[in-house]
Amino acid sequence: DTEVTQTPKHLVMGMTNKKSLKCEQHMGHRAMYWYKQKAKKPPELMFVYSYEKLSINESVPSRFSPECPNSSLLNLHLHALQPEDSALYLCASSQEVRGPYSTDTQYFGPGTRLTVL
Amino acid sequence: AQKVTQAQTEISVVEKEDVTLDCVYETRDTTYYLFWYKQPPSGELVFLIRRNSFDEQNEISGRYSWNFQKSTSSFNFTITASQVVDSAVYFCALSAQGSRDNYGQNFVFGPGTRLSVLP
Numbered sequence: 001d002t003e004v005t006q007t008p009k010h011l012v013m014g015m016t017n018k019k020s021l022k023c024e025q026h027m028g029h030r031a032m033y034w035y036k037q038k039a040k041k042p043p044e045l046m047f048v049y050s051y052e053k054l055s056i057n058e059s060v061p062s063r064f065s066p067e068c069p070n071s072s073l074l075n076l077h078l079h080a081l082q083p084e085d086s087a088l089y090l091c092a093s094s095q096e097v098r099g100p101y102s103t104d105t106q107y108f109g110p111g112t113r114l115t116v117l
Numbered sequence: 118a119q120k121v122t123q124a125q126t127e128i129s130v131v132e133k134e135d136v137t138l139d140c141v142y143e144t145r146d147t148t149y150y151l152f153w154y155k156q157p158p159s160g161e162l163v164f165l166i167r168r169n170s171f172d173e174q175n176e177i178s179g180r181y182s183w184n185f186q187k188s189t190s191s192f193n194f195t196i197t198a199s200q201v202v203d204s205a206v207y208f209c210a211l212s213a214q215g216s217r218d219n220y221g222q223n224f225v226f227g228p229g230t231r232l233s234v235l236p
Contacts, residue, residue, distance in 0.1 A: 042208055042226035043162070088160050103150045103212040106224065108162035 003027050004109035006091050012115045015081060021112045023074040023091030032074040033106060034066060035090040043090055049074060050096065081116045088113050119144045121211050121227035129233045130199050138194045138230045140209030146170075149213035151185065151192040156229070157205040168192065199234045206231045 003026045013019050025032065031050050035043035048056035049068040057066075063085075065077040074091055088111045094104040120143040130136045142151065153165040166176060168185055176183045180197045196203055209227040 040229075042229055045224065090160075090162065092162075103148075105152065105164055105167045107164060108154075110159065110161040113160065 004091060004093055004107055006089075006109035006112050008112060009110065010113045010115075012117065013078065013081065014117050015083070017081075018077070018079045020078065021076040021089055021091075021114075023076075023109055024072055025074075025091075025093040025107070025109075026072065027093060027107065028071075029093035029107075030071060030096040031094045031104070032068065033092040033094075034074065034076050035092065035108075037088040037090055037111070039087075047076075078114075081114075083116050086114055086116045119146075119149075119211050119213055119225045121209050121225050123207075123209055123227040123230045125230045126228070127231045127233070129235060131235050132201060133198050135195060135197050136199050136232065136234075138196075138207050138209075138232065140192045140194065140227060142190050142192065142209070142211045144211060144213050146213035149211060152210040152212070153183070153192075153194050154208045154210065155205045156208065162208070165194075196232075199232075201234050201236055204232060204234045 005024050007022045011019060031048065033048050034046040036046055037043040045058050046060045046064065047054060047066045052068045052071055054066065063080050067075040067077060076089065090111045091109040092106040094106045122141045124139055128136060149170045151168045155163045155165055166183055173185050173187055182195045184193045192209060194207065206229045208229045210224060212224045
C-alpha cells in the first residue's frame, strides 16, 4: 500500500481560480517530487525538493508554485492555469537526493486529475 | 544523455498467457539503476523493481520475472500466467549518478507499454 497520499483526487477549476494540490508522505523520506502526466505519456518531472529546499525546477511556468512546509508535506499552488495544463499530477518521494541526483526508488501517490476549463 | 525505449506501445494477450515487455536503455554511466513501474487505470504508479547495474542476476517475484542483459542494454519484464488484474501501463525507467556538472533530469521514464489482458 502506498504511503504517499494526495488530495484532492479530482479537481476542476476555471482559468481565473486559485487552487492547491496537497501531498503527504509517511515514510520519513527527505526528497519529494511533483510530476505532470498527460494522457498516454510518461510522467514529466516538474519540481524536486530535497530536505525541504527546492533543488530542481524543470522550467515550469510560474503559474505553478510549489511549497514544502515540512519534510512530510508538499503543496502545489495553481493560479491562472490554461486548459493545456489539464493532466494527472503525481507526487512522489524518495529516501533522499544527494546533490541534484537521486537513484533511490521513488514512491508515487495516487495523483490528482486536474481539469482546467 | 540517457534514454529508455519501450518498443511495444500496446500488447493484448488472453488470460493465462505469458507476456514479455521489452525495455532497452542508453546511458554512458557505469553506475545506474533500472526500474519497472505499473500504472493501472486508477493512475497511481506502483513500484515493482529496482536493479543496479552491477547485479545482472535475473529476479523472480511470484508471476513476475526480470531479465537484465547488460550486453544488449535490456531489462525485460515477463508476466507468467497473466491475469486481468495485470492490465495496466508498464513503465521502465533509468536513473544514473551522472556527472557533477550535469544538472538536470536523471530519472528517465520510457514511453510505456499498455498491456491488456483479456478474460
